[in-house]
Amino acid sequence: MSALSFLQVVDLCDNVDLRRDAPDVLYDAKHAETEQLVPFTLTDALDSPIVGLLRPPIVKRLALENERSKELGSEQVWKLRLNKDEHRTLANGRSIGPCISFSDWVDTPGKRNAALKEICERWRDTALFPDVCGPKKWRGEMYAIYADPFGLHDHPDHKQGGKSLNYAFEMERSACALFGVITYGVHMSIYEEDVDEKGQKTVRIWVPTRALTKPTFPGYLDNTVAGGIPSGMSPFEALVKECMEEASLPDDLVRDHIKATGAVSYFFRTSKGWLQPEVEYIYDIVVPAGVDKNLFKPKPLDGEVESFELMSQDEVIYNLKTGKFKPNCGVARGSDSDVRIPLAVLIDLFIRLGFITPANEPDYMKIITRTHSQFDFSKWKQ
Numbered sequence: 454m455s456a457l458s459f460l461q462v463v464d465l466c467d468n469v470d471l472r473r474d475a476p477d478v479l480y481d482a483k484h485a486e487t488e489q490l491v492p493f494t495l496t497d498a499l500d501s502p503i504v505g506l507l508r509p510p511i512v513k514r515l516a517l518e519n520e521r522s523k524e525l526g527s528e529q530v531w532k533l534r535l536n537k538d539e540h541r542t543l544a545n546g547r548s549i550g551p552c553i554s555f556s557d558w559v560d561t562p563g564k565r566n567a568a569l570k571e572i573c574e575r576w577r578d579t580a581l582f583p584d585v586c587g588p589k590k591w592r593g594e595m596y597a598i599y600a601d602p603f604g605l606h607d608h609p610d611h612k613q614g615g616k617s618l619n620y621a622f623e624m625e626r627s628a629c630a631l632f633g634v635i636t637y638g639v640h641m642s643i644y645e646e647d648v649d650e651k652g653q654k655t656v657r658i659w660v661p662t663r664a665l666t667k668p669t670f671p672g673y674l675d676n677t678v679a680g681g682i683p684s685g686m687s688p689f690e691a692l693v694k695e696c697m698e699e700a701s702l703p704d705d706l707v708r709d710h711i712k713a714t715g716a717v718s719y720f721f722r723t724s725k726g727w728l729q730p731e732v733e734y735i736y737d738i739v740v741p742a743g744v745d746k747n748l749f750k751p752k753p754l755d756g757e758v759e760s761f762e763l764m765s766q767d768e769v770i771y772n773l774k775t776g777k778f779k780p781n782c783g784v785a786r787g788s789d790s791d792v793r794i795p796l797a798v799l800i801d802l803f804i805r806l807g808f809i810t811p812a813n814e815p816d817y818m819k820i821i822t823r824t825h826s827q828f829d830f831s832k833w834k835q
Contacts, residue, residue, distance in 0.1 A: 456774040459800055459809065460816040463823045469720040469728065471829035476550035479506075479832065484722055492833050493632055494554040495600065495621055497532050502600035503833045504621055506633035506728055507553055514581070515553060518572065530568045532556045562609060565622035573628045584725055585631055592626040597684040602635040602732075602830070608685040623684040633728035635828065639692040640798045641678040641711070641736040643749055645763070656766050656806060658799075659751050661699070661758040672759070674778045676798055677738075677751060678702070688734040689713070699758055700751030710738045710749075717801050720828045730828040735801060766808065773799055800824065 457465070471490075472482040479490045491512050493505035507515070512535070519529040535551045559568055573586060580587050597608065597620055604619045629636050644658040658677070665671045680695040682688055692711070696702040718732045740749045751761045764772070772778060778799070801824055803809045811817045 456771075458774075458816070459814060459820055460823075462774065462800065463719075463820055466721055467719040467823045467826050469722050469730075469829070471832045473832045479550070481722060484726065488726070490633070490728075491535070492550075492552045493634070494552045496557070496560075497534055497552060497554045499549060501552075501554060502621065503552075504598050504600065504602070504632075504634055506833060508633070508726060508728070511631055512553065528558055529556055530559055530572070562618065562620060562622050566624075569622060569624045569628075573625045576628070577625075582628075582631060585727060586625060586627040590627045594626040594681060595623040595684040596626050596629055596634075596636050596681060597623045598629075598634045602730075602828075606637070606682075606687065610685050626681055630723065630727035630729045633730070635730045635732065637682045637688070637732045637734070639678075639680060639682060639688050639695065639734050639736065640676045641692055641696070641738065642799070642802050643677045643738045643740065643751065644802075645740045645746065646742075654806075657763050658766065658769050658802075659749075659761050660764045660769065660772075661751070661753075661761050664753075664757055664759045667757060674772055675758075677761075682734075689736075692734075692736055698755045699753075700761070701754045702749075702751060706748060707738070710741070712737050712739070714805060715801070717798060717824045718826045718828070719824065720826050730826075733798060735798060737802070766803070769799060770803070 468483060470482040471479065472486075473479045477489075479492070480486055480488055481490065488509055491507045492503045493507050494501040494503050512533075515531045516533055516535075519531050519533070522529045532554045534553070555565060555568070559565055576582055577586050577588060577591050584590070597606065599606070599619045600621045601619055607618050607620050609618065609620060624632070624634070626636075642658055644656045647655050647657060649655050661675050661677065663671055663673050663675055678692065678695050678700050680691060680699070682691040686694070689711075693704060693707050696707045697704065714735050714737050716732055716734045718730075720728075720730045722728055738749065740746055751758075753760065800809065800820065804821070809817065809820070814820065
């Protein structure tokens with residue numbers, strides 16, 4: 454594989470371009486233009502929050518789920534507005550296109566959770582979508598889905614003062630891509646700062662190699678610590694948990710030295726066509742000068758990491774551009790063998806450290822804006 458530019462890395466990551474040419478035609482202009490995407494809403498009300506995008510295979514499957522419910526004499530979970538004669542026209546003449554929502558009786562987070570749990574577990578057990586949420590892909594982790602994907606990460610367990618929740622429901626991590634919902638994770642880099650013989654600052658970054666037993670991207674490089682955010686847990690607490698589980702980094706060390714540095718976001722479509730819009734909250738630990746650096750040396754603990762290596766920035770950039778990193782970090786091939794899946798977490802780090810600048814990178818502004826995607830979210834709305 455030839456080396457990629459930083460912008461090419463970003464292009465391979467943020468690879469969805471939504472188009473809405475009419476109220477009933479929403480598609481990805483970069484992939485399968487004839488494949489219509491249907492908004493997934495909480496209700497069929499005109500002002501209902503949109504929480505995901507559904508591809509034709511899922512639209513068809515949810516219609517079959519309703520038929521199954523009818524045959525079993527149980528209530529249908531889904532309300533489908535798909536036919537032309539079901540589309541609404543407002544008083545001003547504006548047409549409202551198709552959508553799929555929960556049925557009226559599925560009107561609380563608890564009911565949505567129960568409905569999705571039953572469906573996703575049955576799909577797992579029948580291997581309906583084995584490449585996404587089959588038995589070998591099942592994670593047994595719940596991700597929270599929010600009415601406003603850019604809003605508060607709250608949870609029923611922490612509800613205060615009777616305020617309405619942004620939390621809409623939660624679902625199995627591996628099934629999220631089937632429903633095109635926005636998911637969230639955390640990434641952290643631990644690095645040491647040096648000064649080279651020319652007096653210029655350089656860094657060395659702790660880079661793990663994923664265990665060969667991992668179900669996704671075994672043997673690929675990763676960020677020092679990374680993971681998803683379990684439902685009900687804050688990004689910070691999720692990262693503290695991952696630091697111990699993946700890297701043997703004690704709680705007090707992490708809390709004393711970790712620094713939140715922002716977030717990156719991207720809208721990725723897999724080689725199988727599944728939609729994966731993601732937000733990653735970014736943190737750093739800079740090893741302080743004059744301390745025992747071994748205190749900050751990560752060590753494998755839970756079997757998810759094979760080893761850690763302290764790499765120079767040049768080594769990291771080389772591996773980033775030549776396909777050694779897994780998704781959410783650099784460029785990977787993994788289970789999506791015909792595409793390279795990047796995320797500019799490390800590019801974001803190099804920008805923040807001043808190694809990628811407007812002076813040395815002609816695509817600087819394109820990289821900046823593309824690593825902070827809003828997922829064309831305004832186009833999801835009808």
